[in-house]
Amino acid sequence: MKQKPLKQAVKQHWEEEVCGIRYGESSSREEWLQEIERARYDLEPYIHGFADFAGASGKKVLEIGVGAGSDFANWIKNGAMSSGVDITDAAIALTKGRLNMLNIDPSHYRLTQGDAENLPFSEAEFDLVYS
Secondary structure, eight states: OOOOHHHHHHHHHHHHSOTTGGGOOOSSHHHHHHHHHHHHHHHOTTHHHHHOGGGGTTSEEEEEOOTTSHHHHHHHHTTOEEEEEESOHHHHHHHHHHHHHTTOOGGGEEEEEOOTTSOOSOTTOOSEEEO
16 A cells, blocks of 8 residues: 555654664663663653553553564563554564564564554454554
């Protein structure tokens, strides 16, 4: 399906700068990802309480817009069966890289490049949808 010009522009922007990466400066990939995560939760301290990562243990979670993967990693670390979708290949690749550094087995999650307006999942597949 051909994307409309505005959606193409939005996708291109996030391909060039995955959401949240401007907050990391370290040349070490691992430290850079840690800086991004610290900045995310410092700038938006309500996320942990709102998301309730621990409360999703054992639940099927869909995250729409995984960005740099900070929240997505927290769903998995807290025992959720996690699926994520992002409009950009860059965010999917960065999130997979983050999970690989954390030694998270790829069988514990599913990441898909896709459009939030045309999700490739069946209805009622998830207990929780987060964006």
